[in-house]
Amino acid sequence: MTEAFQFVLSGITVGSIYGLVGLGFTGVYNVTGIINFAQGDMAMLGAMLGIALWGMGMPVPLAIVLAVLTMGLLAGTMERWAVRPIGDNMLVAVIVTLGLGVAMQGIVVAVWGTDARALPAFSGEQPLHILGATLPPQALWVIGTAVVLVAALYGFFQYTFLGKAFVSCALNRFAADICGIDRKRMSNIAFVLSGSLGAIAGLVVSPITFIQYDSGIPFAIKGFTACIIGGLGNPIGAMLGGIILGVLEAFAAGYTSSGFKNAIAFVLLVVVLLLRPAGLLGDTLERTGR
Secondary structure, X not given: OHHHHHHHHHHHHHHXXXXXXXXXXXXXXXXXXXXXXXXXXXXXHHHHHHHHHHHOOOOHHHHHHHHHHHHHHHHHHHHHHHHHHHOOOHHHHHHHHHHHHHHHHHHHHHHHOOOOEOOOOEOEXXXXXXXXXXXXXXXXXXXXXXXXXXXXXXXXHHHOHHHHHHHHHHHOHHHHHHOOOOHXXXXXXXXXXXXXXXXXXHHHHOOOOOEXXXXXXXXXXXXXXXXXXXXXXXXXXXXXXXXXXXXXXXXXXXXXXXXXXXXXXXHHHHHHHHHOOOOOOOOOHHHHOO
């Protein structure tokens, strides 16, 4: 039982990381219908920026804030000058996001090289012991950040005018246009949020998992899988999907082999797409108006 509890805690920690990356997918998809496959690389680049600023002598909290703001600005710039000119051609837009991700990887290699880097743990490295299981303190930061961001996004979508404009674009874009909602502005704000959320995900996980130029690829794959499992466009669903995926991976690695971790993600993705394409908490395709 202690071993199983250890796997559950590890899975929740890793799954929270997947969910954090998945949150960045939801806003962009809701407003534009685009799957932003540069999301994982935004998390990677945001973490590298924070690490670089800390390495220059800046306090960790300030380095994190500046990295998050910078990635939000960068993501908004990418939407304005790379994604928006494409118009409504979703396929081309997805390909562009892939290209932007590759470009960010190249920038990191050119500036910082290929070495893995990390921020120091936010609360030290003395492990916590819970019912016989061991948990690094940074895991609590990951889980806590995930809970806070999901609650904040839920409140944003439910109780703010801007959030309801996002929801309107998700429910029916044609009706949103008729009501005077500026979808171009909503799209830019969605990218800014996704860049900031990606940076937060990369920064909070960097003390646990060292970050390098290609770290964004697994982030994107697992974050996207989490969104599909929970329901693409649903922030709570993205976090739920991430935790389910993380726990299943932890048990697969613990009781079989770590080589099965990636297989679990792809098998689960196929099963969900076959049995419930809208995801566990996702709305029907008719409701989204797509």
